[in-house]
Amino acid sequence: MKSAKTRAVFAMLPVSLGVAIFHASALAQTPMFDPAKVQQGMQIAPVTLNTQGKDPNLVGYGSYLVNAVADCNGCHSAGPQTEFAMGGNPYFNQPTKVNPATYLGGGRDFGPFPSASGNFPHIISRNLTPDFTGMAEGGSTFDKFRTIIRTGMDMDHIHPTCSGPPDGKCIPPPFNGDLLQIMPWPTDQNMTDDDLLAIYTYLSAIPCLEGGPNEPPNRCVTPVKTMAIASPKNATVVSREIQLDGTKSTAGNGGLLTFQWSIPQGSPSAVILHGNTATPNVQFSQGRGAYIFLLTVTDTSGTSSSDVATITYAGN
Numbered sequence: 510m511k512s513a514k515t516r517a518v519f520a521m522l523p524v525s526l527g528v529a530i531f532h533a534s535a536l537a538q539t540p541m542f543d544p545a546k547v548q549q550g551m552q553i554a555p556v557t558l559n560t561q562g563k564d565p566n567l568v569g570y571g572s573y574l575v576n577a578v579a580d581c582n583g584c585h586s587a588g589p590q591t592e593f594a595m596g597g598n599p600y601f602n603q604p605t606k607v608n609p610a611t612y613l614g615g616g617r618d619f620g621p622f623p624s625a626s627g628n629f630p631h632i633i634s635r636n637l638t639p640d641f642t643g644m645a646e647g648g649s650t651f652d653k654f655r656t657i658i659r660t661g662m663d664m665d666h667i668h669p670t671c672s673g674p675p676d677g678k679c680i681p682p683p684f685n686g687d688l689l690q691i692m693p694w695p696t697d698q699n700m701t702d703d704d705l706l707a708i709y710t711y712l713s714a715i716p717c718l719e720g721g722p723n724e725p726p727n728r729c730v731t732p733v734k735t736m737a738i739a740s741p742k743n744a745t746v747v748s749r750e751i752q753l754d755g756t757k758s759t760a761g762n763g764g765l766l767t768f769q770w771s772i773p774q775g776s777p778s779a780v781i782l783h784g785n786t787a788t789p790n791v792q793f794s795q796g797r798g799a800y801i802f803l804l805t806v807t808d809t810s811g812t813s814s815s816d817v818a819t820i821t822y823a824g825n
């Protein structure tokens with residue numbers, strides 16, 4: 510973040526420098542952008558934005574930079590054939606309509622690099638949309654995003670520098686394979702921290718898309734953890750036999766769970782009928798007391814989780 514002092518200096522300059530105008534702000538931490546550009550940015554965003562918990566100035570100005578200035582989507586969509594929606598291709602004299610299904614999702618193939626002849630890797634634009642975390646560019650922090658744009662560093666190391674003959678994956682010297690190619694970071698690195706924060710915030714507000722180089726499958730879906738959930742909790746019953754319930758338990762890989770109910774130390778003993786099912790019956794054979802039943806679930810990859818159901822038997 511630019512310091513308040515630097516921003517105050519900017520504010521004293523009576524000039525509008527191309528893209529951004531900074532005003533001194535009472536809230537020094539909140540960047541102030543040209544309201545007309547913020548509003549324009551909100552209007553031209555081609556997808557529905559999730560602005561929850563985000564500074565609308567950052568989102569709007571980020572959209573302005575992404576959609577009116579830097580043409581990120583020109584390269585970070587899947588390619589010219591699908592960049593625009595059906596009937597919305599301006600190059601066909603149609604009213605422009607960006608295709609939300611490819612918007613900033615990456616996958617555009619720029620061909621073999623550095624040359625069409627030779628065993629060289631294709632350079633393919635990356636997916637800039639947030640993942641299930643809601644953070645831009647597949648869960649990046651702002652610091653990481655800023656470092657990428659400032660240095661051009663390829664944190665995924667998709668195409669290292671060749672140490673021998675080209676193998677279809679590496680890039681030959683004098684190119685540095687640790688750097689992003691084609692991506693105009695040598696220009697984008699000149700943006701201010703506030704500009705980059707605006708872009709980052711906007712990229713966190715757009716919808717997640719699947720796909721793109723090095724992206725895991727189901728990147729938009731919050732992973733489910735393997736978790737035992739035993740019920741009832743803190744129940745008091747008078748019936749000598751009741752049914753326990755482990756059906757709310759979840760399996761991490763979406764697969765099947767095995768169930769095992771037992772009586773841990775510290776609990777009066779009880780009879781468990783069908784203790785390897787989700788819904789066993791139990792009998793309070795020791796009379797009144799506080800019974801504990803331990804449920805352990807195990808998923809198909811062997812990951813386990815435990816939880817307890819606690820029941821006070823108050824019957825006769």
Ligand code: HEC
Pocket residue numbers: 574575579580581582583584585619632633634635636637646654657658663664665667688689690691692693697708
């Ligand atoms: C001229 C085409 C082009 C433009 C315009 C462009 N990019 Fe890129 N960008 C690329 C390509 C191609 C790559 C992947 C490069 C590689 O694999 O070496 C990339 C990579 C990136 C990465 C690295 C992602 C990762 O997973 O590490 C980020 C971040 C990024 N671009 C952001 C942006 C933003 C933000 C904009 C708009 C301000 C933008 N790009 C505009 C072509 C472009």
